[in-house]
Amino acid sequence: MIKKIIGLTAFAATLVAPVFSASADEVNVYSYRQPFLVEPLFNEFTKQSGIKVNVVFAKKGMAERLAREGEHSPADVLLTTDISRLIELQEKGLLQAVNSDVLEAAIPSQYQAQDNSWFGLTTRVRNIYTAKRLGDMAISYEDLADEKYRGKICTRSGKHPYNVALVSSMIAEHGEAKTLAWLEGVKKNLARKPQGNDRGQVQAIHQGLCDVSLGNSYYFGKMLNDDKQKVWADAVNINFPNQENRGAHVNISGVGVAKYAPHKEAAKALLEFLASDKAQQMYAETNMEYPVRAGVKKSALVASWGDFKADDLPLETIASHRKAALKLLDQAKFDL
Amino acid sequence: MIFGQRNTSWLTLSWLIALALLAPVLVMLFTSIGNFGELFSHLWQTVLPTYISNTLLLTFYVSLLVLLFGVPSAFLISQTQLISAKWLRWALLLPLAMPAYLVAYLYTDLFDYAGPVQRLLRASFGWQSPTDYWFFDLRTLEGAAVVLALVLYPYVYMLTRTALEQQDTSLLRAGRTLGLSARHAMLKIALPLARPAIMVAVTLVMMETIADFATVQYFAVNTLTTAIYDTWLGYGDMAAANALASVLLLFVLFTVVAEQKSRAGQRHQSNRPNFSGDKLALSFGQQVMGLVFCWLLVILGFALPFGLLIAMAIDYAQLDQLGQLAEIGWETLKISAYAATAAVALSLLLALFHRFYPKSLNHLPLQISGFGYAVPGTVLAMALMATFGPIDHWLNDTAEWLDWSKPGLILSGTTFAIIFAFVVRFAAIANGTISAGIGKIPHSIDKAPASLGVGLMATIRTVHLPILKSSVFVAWLLVFVEAMKELPAVLLLRPFNFETLSTFIYQLISDERLEQGAIGAIFIVLFGLIPIIWLNKNKH
Numbered sequence: 001m002i003k004k005i006i007g008l009t010a011f012a013a014t015l016v017a018p019v020f021s022a023s024a025d026e027v028n029v030y031s032y033r034q035p036f037l038v039e040p041l042f043n044e045f046t047k048q049s050g051i052k053v054n055v056v057f058a059k060k061g062m063a064e065r066l067a068r069e070g071e072h073s074p075a076d077v078l079l080t081t082d083i084s085r086l087i088e089l090q091e092k093g094l095l096q097a098v099n100s101d102v103l104e105a106a107i108p109s110q111y112q113a114q115d116n117s118w119f120g121l122t123t124r125v126r127n128i129y130t131a132k133r134l135g136d137m138a139i140s141y142e143d144l145a146d147e148k149y150r151g152k153i154c155t156r157s158g159k160h161p162y163n164v165a166l167v168s169s170m171i172a173e174h175g176e177a178k179t180l181a182w183l184e185g186v187k188k189n190l191a192r193k194p195q196g197n198d199r200g201q202v203q204a205i206h207q208g209l210c211d212v213s214l215g216n217s218y219y220f221g222k223m224l225n226d227d228k229q230k231v232w233a234d235a236v237n238i239n240f241p242n243q244e245n246r247g248a249h250v251n252i253s254g255v256g257v258a259k260y261a262p263h264k265e266a267a268k269a270l271l272e273f274l275a276s277d278k279a280q281q282m283y284a285e286t287n288m289e290y291p292v293r294a295g296v297k298k299s300a301l302v303a304s305w306g307d308f309k310a311d312d313l314p315l316e317t318i319a320s321h322r323k324a325a326l327k328l329l330d331q332a333k334f335d336l
Numbered sequence: 337m338i339f340g341q342r343n344t345s346w347l348t349l350s351w352l353i354a355l356a357l358l359a360p361v362l363v364m365l366f367t368s369i370g371n372f373g374e375l376f377s378h379l380w381q382t383v384l385p386t387y388i389s390n391t392l393l394l395t396f397y398v399s400l401l402v403l404l405f406g407v408p409s410a411f412l413i414s415q416t417q418l419i420s421a422k423w424l425r426w427a428l429l430l431p432l433a434m435p436a437y438l439v440a441y442l443y444t445d446l447f448d449y450a451g452p453v454q455r456l457l458r459a460s461f462g463w464q465s466p467t468d469y470w471f472f473d474l475r476t477l478e479g480a481a482v483v484l485a486l487v488l489y490p491y492v493y494m495l496t497r498t499a500l501e502q503q504d505t506s507l508l509r510a511g512r513t514l515g516l517s518a519r520h521a522m523l524k525i526a527l528p529l530a531r532p533a534i535m536v537a538v539t540l541v542m543m544e545t546i547a548d549f550a551t552v553q554y555f556a557v558n559t560l561t562t563a564i565y566d567t568w569l570g571y572g573d574m575a576a577a578n579a580l581a582s583v584l585l586l587f588v589l590f591t592v593v594a595e596q597k598s599r600a601g602q603r604h605q606s607n608r609p610n611f612s613g614d615k616l617a618l619s620f621g622q623q624v625m626g627l628v629f630c631w632l633l634v635i636l637g638f639a640l641p642f643g644l645l646i647a648m649a650i651d652y653a654q655l656d657q658l659g660q661l662a663e664i665g666w667e668t669l670k671i672s673a674y675a676a677t678a679a680v681a682l683s684l685l686l687a688l689f690h691r692f693y694p695k696s697l698n699h700l701p702l703q704i705s706g707f708g709y710a711v712p713g714t715v716l717a718m719a720l721m722a723t724f725g726p727i728d729h730w731l732n733d734t735a736e737w738l739d740w741s742k743p744g745l746i747l748s749g750t751t752f753a754i755i756f757a758f759v760v761r762f763a764a765i766a767n768g769t770i771s772a773g774i775g776k777i778p779h780s781i782d783k784a785p786a787s788l789g790v791g792l793m794a795t796i797r798t799v800h801l802p803i804l805k806s807s808v809f810v811a812w813l814l815v816f817v818e819a820m821k822e823l824p825a826v827l828l829l830r831p832f833n834f835e836t837l838s839t840f841i842y843q844l845i846s847d848e849r850l851e852q853g854a855i856g857a858i859f860i861v862l863f864g865l866i867p868i869i870w871l872n873k874n875k876h
Contacts, residue, residue: 070729
């Protein structure tokens with residue numbers, strides 16, 4: 001009987017995928033970012049360095065997983081799409097400092113953690129899209145609560161990280177009470193319950209369901225490059241909000257090295273590659289984000305939208321208001 | 337008690353299996369203790385009441401709809417001379433191959449304001465804005481209920497149909513000789529006798545509904561699962577999220593117990609299944625209504641969304657994906673098959689144990705092993721990490737201490753965790769189906785071999801297993817298809833460079849680029865069809 005059990009266990013073990021081996025020539029990445037974006041980057045990195053990149057794509061639960069895995073975690077590098085996730089990883093003590101002159105030189109200081117535990121790679125603007133039929137206009141986030149937009153605004157869930165970060169920046173600027181009033185005002189102006197994603201809102205503007213929507217800038221470029229979605233994008237103007245005061249809200253996508261990274265050197269090499277001219281250029285072209293590295297050109301399309309003033313609120317401040325922002329969204333019953 | 341009073345090794349094994357499957361749920365409950373704190377009261381004062389009422393309403397609507405869809409169709413196919421019944425018999429199962437989140441995506445795309453249907457209406461009638469006309473809003477609680485019911489009704493259809501077909505015709509004939517019309521015999525005898533099977537199916541549907549996340553998210557309907565996600569991913573409070581998940585589990589417990597109480601004391605067995613040809617004739621009007629009803633279910637639950645997928649795939653054909661998709665598809669088939677096999681084997685052990693040793697507490701292993709079904713995949717994945725993580729750490733520490741090379745995270749960091757998650761999540765399906773099958777074997781059969789001196793194992797092997805073959809196969813099939821469609825647990829637990837068809841498609845859907853994943857989605861559906869067709873062939 002015992003023999004049988006051991007035999008069965010051994011058999012079962014062979015069924016399970018090969019256990020991950022730690023070899024020197026590879027680096028393991030947990031990525032919030034999507035495959036189509038990062039795979040070309042990783043391929044280029046492997047080509048240049050000979051280091052193989054293994055990836056797990058996950059949008060949820062990465063911090064939890066990393067924490068559970070602890071010192072036995074195979075993860076080396078963590079790629080995220082917004083600042084809150086980086087701060088979450090940092091606060092939970094899941095990152096380690098990376099001291100690299102290359103990174104220091106490439107990435108402006110406002111886009112790096114003071115303790116060198118994370119680095120921004122691209123910046124992403126929270127724009128306001130308006131129907132072309134409204135004409136050219138200057139618009140601010142505060143305007144979204146204005147009565148003149150009653151029944152005219154479309155947005156994705158307030159709980160989406162991009163919107164939560166925007167609400168956090170509103171709290172930093174105006175305090176909680178005023179932000180709650182603003183959220184309630186915006187909710188009153190919604191054409192429909194928050195739903196879909198940033199592109200879906202532009203589509204709704206195109207169809208005449210609403211006039212104004214919130215959306216990140218790169219979606220505009222992606223829609224223009226998609227045969228079917230171009231008509232949606234053609235129906236709207238992309239606006240950089242609050243140009244007359246604090247500037248448009250900006251978030252970052254970023255990267256950090258896991259605290260127990262088994263391939264620390266390879267991880268550092270990958271980070272330095274992601275901040276290099278070549279990779280930054282690929283980010284700009286593939287995803288139409290704004291490269292953080294000075295001197296790297298935006299994509300021609302992105303450049304055509306013009307320069308803008310960005311809110312220089314420190315990213316840590318935005319992240320620190322995150323829970324308050326979520327609570328206000330609940331209080332305003334924004335998604336209900 | 338035919339084969340002695342007790343069987344200690346079987347008892348121990350049953351409890352071990354049940355506890356292993358329950359372990360993640362227990363871990364979840366323990367981490368939630370004492371965590372109904374400040375965040376909970378904030379949620380309670382703001383959004384939680386709406387989330388709870390949404391969950392209850394959604395579950396109620398879906399249950400009602402699957403009954404309305406599943407029972408009449410099962411009745412029409414098994415008991416009447418409906419034209420094309422031969423085709424409908426298995427076509428009605430097809431929606432089972434469609435993942436709910438996929439149908440949700442396709443239908444919202446189709447029926448939204450910006451979708452082709454409303455665009456066409458506006459173009460045809462010259463309407464300009466939403467105020468010019470009324471059109472149903474699919475992104476509502478009711479819309480979500482309809483879509484969920486369209487893909488979940490096959491459970492009710494399948495189990496009801498099987499129950500009706502395996503009923504003892506002599507009972508119906510007795511009813512007829514006592515003066516009941518054919519229809520009344522059906523309503524008063526056949527359907528009540530099929531109730532246990534129907535209730536098992538509805539309970540499965542309820543659990544699936546309660547645990548759903550991706551579908552309700554598309555419909556912008558906030559349920560308790562939403563609250564769990566918000567709490568965990570938004571507020572970063574795993575313990576409070578577990579507390580909410582425990583509330584969810586209470587709902588399920590209530591449902592399961594209520595279901596069992598409702599049919600307590602019912603016992604009907606027959607070894608004379610109804611294979612006779614005396615089916616009800618239908619009038620012309622009944623034929624038409626029956627045909628429209630059944631084919632509409634097939635069209636809305638399967639043909640239309642599948643057609644949309646094919647259209648997308650043709651529009652955005654990316655044939656260079658095929659190699660990658662074949663690889664991913666193979667991995668998906670493999671882990672789903674492992675999970676289905678494991679789940680069925682464990683269910684058989686538990687259900688047969690309960691059958692032969694029906695003492696007071698011996699039904700518990702079977703029951704508690706099914707609780708995982710109601711735990712949302714994400715929560716389950718987290719609970720599994722919390723369960724296996726420490727074991728992995730212990731293994732590695734021990735290996736280090738012994739100066740062996742460290743094995744790494746062999747439980748929590750490999751596909752083992754995913755397969756285990758599938759078994760925990762879908763054991764309830766296997767349990768329900770296999771128990772229903774066992775319940776139909778007359779107890780007199782158990783006694784006959786014993787009187788001839790045949791042992792328990794031999795009895796099971798020669799008598800019960802052959803009779804159970806079709807139930808076991810249905811159970812295997814259901815778990816296999818569900819495992820293939822399961823998404824959240826895989827997303828969280830997968831090892832490096834590992835994808836299933838679901839995760840592959842989900843990544844594209846979440847970026848509104850399903851078009852580019854349409855071929856992958858077709859793969860899921862086609863793989864889901866293979867067992868359905870196979871099942872159908874085996875039946876005839």
